Amino acid sequence: MKMILKNCKVVNYDNILKEINIIIENGIIKDVTNESIEDAEVIDCSNLIAVPGLIDMHVHFRDPGLEYKEDIESGSKAAVAGGVTTCLPMANTKPVNDNSSITRYMVDKAKEVGLIDLFPVAAITKGMKGEELTEMGDILEAGAIAFSDDGLPVMNSEVMRRALEYASQFGSFIISHPEDKNLAGKGVINEGKISTLTGLKGIPDEAEEIMIARDILLAKLTKAHMHLAHVSTKGGVELIKWAKSLGINVTAEAAPHHFSLTEDYLTDYDTNYKMNPPLRTEEDKEAIIEALKDGTIDVIATDHAPHHKDEKFVEFDNAAFGITGLQTLIPLTLKLVEDGKIDMKKFVELTSYKPAQILKLNDRGYIAKRKKADITLIDINKEYIFDEKINKSKSTNSPFFGKKLKGATIYTIKNGKIVYKFQN
Template sequence: MKILIKNGLIVNSDAKFKGDVFISGDKIVAVGENLEAKFDAKDAKIIDAKDKIVMPGFIDMHVHFRDPGFEYKDDIVSGSKTAVAGGVTTAMPMANTNPVNDNAAITRDMIAKAKSCGLIDLFPIGAITKGLKGGGITEMGDMIEAGAVAFSDDGLPVCSSDVMRAALEYTKQFGSFVISHCEDCSCCRSGVMHEGKVSALLGLKGMPREKEEIMVGRDMLLAKLTGGHIHIAHVSSEYSLKMIKRAKEDGINVTCEVTPHHFSFTDENLMDYNTNFKMSPPLRENSDKLAIRKALASGLIDVIATDHAPHHIDDKFVEFDKAAFGILGLQTLVPLALKLVEDNVISLERMSLLTSKNPAKILNLSDKGQISKDFLADIVIIDPNLEYVYDENLNQSKSTNSPLFGKKLKGAAVVTIKSGRVVWEFPNIVG
């Protein structure tokens, strides 16, 4: 199949320019001006991207597709549909499934389901410990051979420093890395939100920043000891960022990610006890949000990842203390990231860097993350001015646990192309 994207603002991590993209098969054949005159496009699907942004397909390093075991929340098929509706063409689902993705058979099964669906590239993250129980590490070599790209017990911390050390040592041998869910559970005190003025006003138990910062410090020291690569997931604390900055300056092999909800919202959004704002790590204070936005602008943060975490309505429509942690994120990635651009926090080029180029670099995906000749034709076309209501007519997930559900948003992925095939078109807008 041939596709010609015309008249778009093409945005890579290092440049933006108006032009065309010509695709044949699963690869980008040419990028430039007036390509319709230079190539035989009579059999091509023509997409006019005037007044739209053309970016490399997003690579989301942190999602939960709940498959196997919790398919009533989401599964690999619905997760894939949700991903492409948000411009994500490559996703890395976490291992906290049921059964846990702690062996090669489950890893292979997840990949096979995604290939059968045919919408995204799915690279599973294997569990660090068997059953996420914090004890012995998994057979990492077997899982990497089956297709796992990294290891994490996300949702739970690895409490044992010795186990985390072993994980860093083993992943280093295999050219892989560890994604750390940084949480010192002994500091949690059964908290359900950030510990501060708002938690006191609401009468809810709080979790201090230090419960994250203690483990960030420990895991970076273990990376220093082993030379392994540690990737800090969903950073939420200003002081965590200060420690990451120091670690990078000292040459420790550390990368990190932040989520759209942590650079968009604060604990003050919980004043009406909306459980859709309940997440782990929790929304923190405005000073933390501002620190994250500053770190995005400076280049300290490597990746924006959604931590897409679907939950059934029964998991959220309960008392705040009993509600599950987690928020949908895939279909709200574009409007929240574009708000950073609108607020002059980051440029479009840096948005592309954080959502595509850097994840591709971390994952050693040499044919992704850029719109250039011979790269894989994974592309998202964004209408930055499109206003719409994010509702059941657009939502592709089985779940609705987003505080933005039913709200008017601005900016959306209107076309998503995966390996040269159109896999998403915004309803009633394109096509």
């Protein structure tokens, strides 16, 4: 099968090509050229920007066991509608993804759906109980790519040390959910001005920063790769910067909601703004943006966390943590571009190139000859309402639902095939 993307503006992390054609054959980019070919499907990319298919290192697809929130099919559809062609779903399924059978089920189901590449993040410990390590080698052979007890941090430092050592023996790594659960307690929002005003129990920055510090030091001890999930505080950024200055093998991610929103949105008790880690202050938000700009934070990952409406339409204390994020990834990140915080090359670096490098997926993350034909075509000026018609997830728990967004995926191409086309 042949395809030609004509008149493209191609943006990679290190270059921009204008009025160029991308020739695709058998799922691979055959050439990026001024020439054309015959007998091929044609997409006119005038007024569109071509970027490598986005890679989301942190999603929750709830499958198996919690499919009423999301499943691998609906999650895949939300992903490609958001321009994402590769996803890493976390292990907090039901049962927990702590063995090769569940990992294999997830990989096989994603292949059957056929929209994205899915690389499961399996549990660090059995049952995510923080006690006994999983059979990492067996799980990696089944298709997993990394390990995390996301949502239930490994509180025992000895267990986390052994996890780092064990994973590194297989060429894999650990994704930490940095939260001291004892200090966070029953907190539901950021501890500070808004928690005082609302009477809601707060979670201090230090609940995150203590564990970031611990995990950095464990990475230093083991010389293994530690990836820090959803960093949300200025102090956390400073700790990561310090670790990188010492050459410690640490990478980090930030979620779009943490560089787009602050705790000030919580004064009306809207549970769609309830997430973990919580929305922080303006100072924290600006620190995250600066860290994305200067490379302290390596990637943007959505922490896509769908929930049934009944799990949000309750008292704030009882509402589930988390928001959907796959279909708001592009518009929220493009807002940083529009505001002059980052440029389009940095956009690509944060959402595609650097994730590919961290995951050692050298066949993607860059538009060039012989790379996998995973390409997202974006209209950066497209305005639309993010509503039921646009939404592909089973869930609608997003503070951006019903709002006007700017910047849309117009086509998503996976392995040389169109898997999504925008229809308003």
